[in-house]
Amino acid sequence: MTIIAFLEAQDNKLKKTAFETLTAARGAGSEHKVIGVLLNGTPEQMQEAAEYGLTECVNVTHDILNIFSPAAVASALAQVAESENADLVLLAATIHGKEVGPRLAVRLQAGYIPDAVALAISGSDVSATHPVYAGKARVSLKIETAKKVVSLRPNVFTAKKVDAPASPVARSFAPSLGTGDAKAPVSSVSRNTGKLDVAEAEIIVSGGRGLKGPEHFYLVEELASTLGAAVGASRAVVDAGWRPHSEQVGQTGKTVSPNLYVACGISGAVQHLAGMSSSRYILAVNKDKDAPIFQTADYGLVGDVFEILPKLTKKISETVQH
Numbered sequence: 001m002t003i004i005a006f007l008e009a010q011d012n013k014l015k016k017t018a019f020e021t022l023t024a025a026r027g028a029g030s031e032h033k034v035i036g037v038l039l040n041g042t043p044e045q046m047q048e049a050a051e052y053g054l055t056e057c058v059n060v061t062h063d064i065l066n067i068f069s070p071a072a073v074a075s076a077l078a079q080v081a082e083s084e085n086a087d088l089v090l091l092a093a094t095i096h097g098k099e100v101g102p103r104l105a106v107r108l109q110a111g112y113i114p115d116a117v118a119l120a121i122s123g124s125d126v127s128a129t130h131p132v133y134a135g136k137a138r139v140s141l142k143i144e145t146a147k148k149v150v151s152l153r154p155n156v157f158t159a160k161k162v163d164a165p166a167s168p169v170a171r172s173f174a175p176s177l178g179t180g181d182a183k184a185p186v187s188s189v190s191r192n193t194g195k196l197d198v199a200e201a202e203i204i205v206s207g208g209r210g211l212k213g214p215e216h217f218y219l220v221e222e223l224a225s226t227l228g229a230a231v232g233a234s235r236a237v238v239d240a241g242w243r244p245h246s247e248q249v250g251q252t253g254k255t256v257s258p259n260l261y262v263a264c265g266i267s268g269a270v271q272h273l274a275g276m277s278s279s280r281y282i283l284a285v286n287k288d289k290d291a292p293i294f295q296t297a298d299y300g301l302v303g304d305v306f307e308i309l310p311k312l313t314k315k316i317s318e319t320v321q322h
């Protein structure tokens with residue numbers, strides 16, 4: 001099979017998910033051909049991707065692609081997939097990837113599995129598992145169509161470097177894109193506050209109603225800063241106006257899969273679990289030993305966040321320093 005791995009970048013830097021996508025594509029086995037696709041890519045991006053096994057690369061060049069438009073990206077990727085006669089396109093289920101994936105599948109008349117947490121490629125068979133019913137169950141699907149598109153949940157597929165990176169063979173591709181594919185910016189607002197985004201973070205410390213008020217969230221922020229983590233929140237505290245919606249984790253917030261998720265004063269409602277249950281490790285701090293979060297957590301501390309969080313922060317900062 002020919003597999004295309006879409007290597008998504010932001011602010012001119014490849015995202016971590018690009019390396020995860022590339023690693024997942026390579027994981028299919030050496031009998032398959034893997035082509036990485038960059039949009040207005042740079043030599044630095046190619047070099048970085050080479051460390052994760054990129055050997056062949058198509059660099060799609062077009063001014064329209066400088067401003068993200070799902071229609072334009074889907075059209076460009078579809079044109080590359082057609083010109084390379086690709087059987088499978090892999091992309092990350094990031095905020096942008098979720099917009100591009102279904103559009104791309106329609107353009108290619110391909111079967112589509114979104115937000116996969118497991119992928120199996122054998123010969124020309126492609127199967128993947130993805131969570132359903134707000135993460136309560138997982139369904140395994142096999143794509144029956146000739147062309148296939150799968151988006152991969154971020155942080156689930158581990159990015160692996162190769163021992164001996166080679167210089168990728170790169171070629172340019174100029175897609176045919178019309179102004180109808182472009183987005184016309186009316187105004188742009190930068191929300192980059194210098195804080196880590198929960199959707200990208202390797203470690204997240206989240207707070208819930210157990211914090212009792214916004215004035216106590218410094219406990220969550222201090223622990224997060226000690227761990228180099230992003231701050232997350234339950235919907236209850238976002239609805240109460242304690243925290244911004246950009247931090248909300250769950251069914252109506254962001255889906256996250258960090259290496260470590262620390263839930264502080266969060267009960268573990270099914271809608272919250274929908275957004276974080278695929279985290280590698282979950283540590284819950286809750287004063288109610290019967291809180292549902294403990295059924296999902298790998299580690300649990302039964303107690304008061306006001307006592308435990310300062311101690312945890314102190315202990316971790318001592319450990320990190322020594």
Ligand SMILES: Cc1cc2nc3c(=O)[nH]c(=O)nc-3n(C[C@H](O)[C@H](O)[C@H](O)COP(=O)(O)OP(=O)(O)OC[C@H]3O[C@@H](n4cnc5c(N)ncnc54)[C@H](O)[C@@H]3O)c2cc1C
Pocket residue numbers: 207208209210211233234235236237248249250251252253254264265266267268269270271272275285286287288291303304305306
């Ligand atoms: C359609 C729909 C979509 C939703 N989407 C989301 C979503 O995206 N994300 C989300 O989070 N929720 C979502 N919800 C809401 C969800 O059902 C819960 O109401 C919410 O997650 C509860 O937030 P919480 O755990 O912070 O608060 P609570 O459920 O009130 O839990 C607070 C917890 O803190 C503990 N606690 C209290 N004091 C302390 C203390 N001093 N020390 C330690 N622990 C303490 C309590 O034991 C309790 O377990 C959604 C609901 C619906 C209906």
